Amino acid sequence: MLKQIALVSLLGMSASAMAGEWQVKVGASALAPSSDTRTTLGVVKADSELGFTPSVEYFFNDNFSAELLLATPFNHDVLLDGDKVAKIKHLPPTLTAKYNFKNSTRFTPYVGLGGTAFIAWDEEGAAKDVKEAFGVAGQIGFNFQPADAKNWGVYADVRYADISPEVTLHDDVGGGKFDLDIDPIVYTLGYSYKF
16 A cells, blocks of 8 residues: 555656656666566466667756656566466556766766556466556666767666566466566666757
8 A cells, every 4th residue: 555655646746747857768678577476386487578668757856857667568478387378468657756866977877766557458378367566666777968969868777676466367277366476677778868
């Protein structure tokens, strides 16, 4: 419940802002689940996935900003003891409050902390139902603006999300429910434009 309240508060803070600068980021991400789940059926794990991850960032001042990560749906094969048994698709909207270490160079490191959501989009195979889930997200990265670029830049960051959606299995594979510990690390590289 506390995670959901924090996420809603950050969304409200971002939506109520009326002044400052905006930045749009377009990147590609590799989402690598970092955990697996032990069930009565065996060890369940979601595989890695690549995706397109644009984001929008609002700067309250030179140091503080809020970034909303958007993405096309991610697809994961769900493996049971190494064999594919299901496929799940989800959206991972993530909102982070960020501190940007602004300095005299064109290299700006940043750190962020916020909330993320696992919004189930579709499921196939042994997965009968996948519930939405909410979790805490952290972020570390940098933005670099080349000398000849007025508004453009490149960025790279790494995010971690604490996400464990509840999965219900079909009866023909044993039924039951378990929390699928995805807990992904997301590596992103892309371009940014500030206006």
